[in-house]
Amino acid sequence: MGTEVELLLEAEDSSLLADVEAEFGRLETVLSRFRSDSELSQLNEAGAGHVGPELLEVIELAIEARAASGGRFDPTVHDAVVAAGYDRSFELLDNDGAGASSVPVRVGGAVAIDRTAGHVALEPGYRLDLGGIAKGWAADRALAVLAAAGPALVNAGGDVAAAGRVWPIAVEAAGEEITLGLEEGGVATSGRDRRNWLCEGEPRHHLIDPVTGSPADGDVLTVTVAAGSAAEAEVLATTLFLAGDSRRALDEADLAAIPTVLVTSAGEVLLAGGLE
């Protein structure tokens, strides 16, 4: 999944940490779009096939999130992200956008899931990118294991899942320090402050607006959200980021009582959804 993972556990027996670390390594071979031998890459290549329980679960979660977010969160953005220039693990990405295309790519392909048979079929011409939601899901899954031993926190590249006590989590907010105390659930951030690059001198980022098939416009720099789980927080953060402008994102966060820290391109830090 191209990210660092941080595990914190307050317990006498720390042997679980090694098990969880190994599990993250295994999930990388299932869910990464950057490894040609991953289960996800093989599904994308074939267009259809039988998949293991983990991949099936994350795909189901992503498709449910697409429906729930009115299509703003969409796992079929794979080709649009690649067309924007993000075609390999970010550490390996050169900053010239050599593989980028200015042509918007269609998003929103059908994904047929047969849960009983463990079979997934993608609409021809579409592939899946489970990046953000896979990290959140993996963090939630790891937390469930660790939390049985004591208060625990899992941070998978910024997607945080925590339980057992109040965990102070810093939000990167344009020079300001904001710390959220999370007792149970998840926190995630979506934005264009990282995983961005230049293509022919034009800034590009990895958050695709499914309506246009191109990196999203707007005055939002980052959105940090707290929710019942890291996967849900990831979906909500992306959904609010893709609202198009900060005012609208804040209105939506207030409407749905989603605890939100929003940073604008101008450096304003705004709270919504019950945070103050």
Place this chain on the structure above:
Amino acid sequence: MKRTIVTTDHAPRLYALVGSILGFFLAWAGIAAHPWAQTSSSAEPQSAALATYSRRLNADAALVALLAGRRKGASSVRVVTLPPITTTRTS
């Protein structure tokens, strides 16, 4: 018995033939010029923009229904003054 001999005047036929050929080439030139093309090309971006707008409206309608129906208090979080133990950032 009286017989009437009708003589043919070729001039009108010649004019008709030349007129037909001229008309044919004028029509051909008119069709080849694609007079409808300008209307079509200007309508395509408008049509695409309308389709995009329509898709966004539909998506937003679904989202508003979701947000309005979402249960409150799904997570327990507040702003604190404790020293942070980890950091969330764009993933």
